[in-house]
Amino acid sequence: MNMLVQPQRTPAENALVDAFAERIASLPGNPAVVLKRDAAIExxxxxxxxxxxxxWHYTDFRRLLTNVPPHDPAAAAAAVEPLIAGSTVLAILNGVSARVPAAFSDVTVxxxxxxxxxxxxxxxxxxQGDDDAVGAINAAFAGRSDVAE
Structure with a gap:
């Protein structure tokens, strides 16, 4: 007899599932988005x-992700200097762009x-596949952010 035993969740995996349960009511989305979120959390x-x-042969994501900080919508982020001095930067702090520089005339936010x-x-x-863990986390929690096109 073959039995498939699901390994016990790590504290980080439990934290992700618990955070989703806490935040799901406040996450925006129509019914199609809700279905995608449900698939992601599953x-x-x-x-x-x-x-x-x-x-993931060279990266043990399950072992490396040891904790998940609590969600803090009031957390502040500070812009960093560009890697190349004089570069035009579209600063995105906590997922939200401060302003679109004039040099980005073809960019819509x-x-x-x-x-x-x-x-x-x-x-x-x-x-993007059965092994898209980062995509699943992003899909589950997608909310307050900007999209640059």
Whole structure:
């Protein structure tokens, strides 16, 4: 008889699942987005990838992600200097752009919340494979942010 035993979740995996349960009511999205979020959190519940997953062969994400800090919407982020002096920078702090520099005349910045509410971003929340753990985390928690196009 073969039995598939699901390994016990790590504290970080539990923290992700618990954070999702706490925040789901405040995350924007239409029904299509809600379905994508549900699929993403189910993937996370299945466990983060280890080196046994071929595409994660050199990175044991499950072991490396040891904790998940609590969500703090009031947390402040500070802009950093550009890597190349004199570069034009589109500063995005905690997911929100401060302003679009004039040099970026071909760049449009839209609010992700609007795209989640009207469902136009739902397809982007689709997993890029069974091993897309980072994409699943992003899809589950996507909310207050800007999208540069």
């Amino acid at each position: 993937a996370i519940k299945g466990g983060l990838p280890t080196r046994r997953v071929e595409s 839209r609010r992700l919340e609007e795209m989640l509410l009207d469902g136009s971003f739902a397809a982007a929340l689709e997993a």
